[in-house]
Amino acid sequence: MSASGGATPTAQRSDQPEAEQDARAQARVERRQALARTLNTSPVYMFGVLLCIFVAFTVVNATAFTSVANVQNITLSAAPYLVMAVATTYLMIASGLDLSIGSVLVFANVIEAKVMGAVGGDGTAPVLIGLVAGIGVGAGWGLFNGICVTKLRVPALITTLGTLGAVLGAADLITAGNDIRTVPMSLVNFGADSFLGVSYIVWVAIVVTVVFGLILHLTRFGRHTYIVGSNIEAARRAGINVDRHLLKLYALSGASAGLAGFLALAQFASTTISGHSTDVITVITGVVLGGTSLFGGYGWMVGTVIGILIPITLNNGLIIANVQPFWQQVATGFILIAAVYLDQLKRRSRERA
């Protein structure tokens, strides 16, 4: 996914018709240029950063950090963030923004637990009905955001800042603020079990990432997302229904939060109402670290995967290295700034070249 995913958007930009040259030689040169471009992109660069972090913690405490159980810890922690980051990547490539995902996650979390409790019993049926309900209400809030942004012309920052508070308040209204534990055993088992040594929760995140990564980089829907983000007027003139496209992306963002809420419910066997107020920061940080432009039009799914893994790995590794907790917050913050700064330097030198 790395090579094809990274090369597609850039390769289109540099088609230079040089008809006189030998076609095969040109193909070879182009291939080499494409490789050089790929190596010079944010995801590859950030992968290097992630690798450095990994090596550093391995040097500090190899037995604890690189143990299978600990790698499982890291991937499990990353999974719900990754699901939301996938949708956020689409939205940010299209110059959209959704700050409400953490609250929508909690709301869907609550609806899922309530529905599962209301359906009652055990087995797959109540779990699936709860999942559909959760993704449904998530997509519903996403649509609400999308309508406010596209039809009512309220800026995305304000709209989703509003729903950030309102949706969490609505979740509190339903539960009186108390976490709900009406979770069927089958869901708890789903959260605890694994396949090929990888937790089902992580599998869900992997499937979502691969499917939506392929859609982003290989389909017309994906290309429209880039065009809407890089030049909205050009997108309109090219006949893309910009409003409808954005509406779909906001709904996708909400639905992803609904799915992340389901994964959290499976992992903790309880709603986690108070635990998601900073999720959106983790997600947007991961997406931006992965090379998606804050101004739209630019981004890779594989970068998002790496971008999410960097802060999660840092948190885990710093605990294993037994760094004092307050230093962890300081260190994580500055390492993020440093990583993006290095990426900017790289980008500038690339633009000069």
Add this chain to the structure above:
Amino acid sequence: MSYIRRPGLGALAMAAIGVTVAASSASAAKVPSAKAAKNISVVYIPGLTGNPFYSTVACGAAVEAKKLHVGFSVQGAPTFAVNAQTPVVQAVTARHPSAIMISNDDPKAMIPPLLRAQQAGIKIINIDGDLAEKSVGVTNIQSDNLIGGAMAGQEMQKLTKGHAGSVLIEDNAPGYPISEQRRQGLINYLRKHDPKVKILPIVYTNNEVATAASDVRAAAAAHPDLIGVYTVETNNTQGALTGLEEAHLTGKVKLIGYDTSAPIVAGIRSGKVSADIVQYPYGEGMLGLRDAVLAVQGHKIPREQSQPFVVATKANINTAKVQQFIYKTSCSA
């Protein structure tokens, strides 16, 4: 919660008056041998970082660890939530210390990660927040929040002297068993012994000092018969203190807090905080670390261990007995 027994009046009076530091627990007398404790390491995971109560638990444990030559460190997350605490437990488990002392963020959701730690051979000591599954963890050390709340109720009754009026309760957020018991303790006591007092709907402040202050002002404006404010966490007490001052109601409206911080202690000294329920986190930390070492060495420890309180007031705040309960802002102090 099943492990909390409602205190009888006698027990309540005992708790309120006969408070002594020596917790009457079996293991407190047992002292682990420092020689055998050499290769033991203990990690404390607080409910959240940067909270005076949990920091004081850590101080008590650190002092005891030094005495016993035991390795000790603190690891935690900045928010009080299971999905923040779980990755911390998992990472600490990967490092495999001899024992984990933990103030659990949820009695049920924290069971699976701690069960995994226990299965890996790590001894679990629960501090101020037990699990619903008693087979996880060798002990739980905490003070009874229902009793603490009832003590606050008793103080409120003493201060308002049977006058009719409204009492406002401020809490961080709904859904936390610990603060719910603190509220319920006061409500139960006042309903029974002082039915003339009207208890206003509970106000939630999200742990914000500024919100706690403005909510007190709003309540005072809306209810001229406001006679008392009860705040069940540090930041609410600090905020209410400011709010009452701004509304020029200090002293007229009685303020009863729970837990201490530097501004709250100053408030008690000046009489602006009429009474404050103070737990003994320092002792919980010391006892927890001792028990961790004992458990690693194979000793048996009582599953439930209760810790004492004091009610701090202007009259007794400077006494040595109350001073040792006050939460520490830095371990050296």
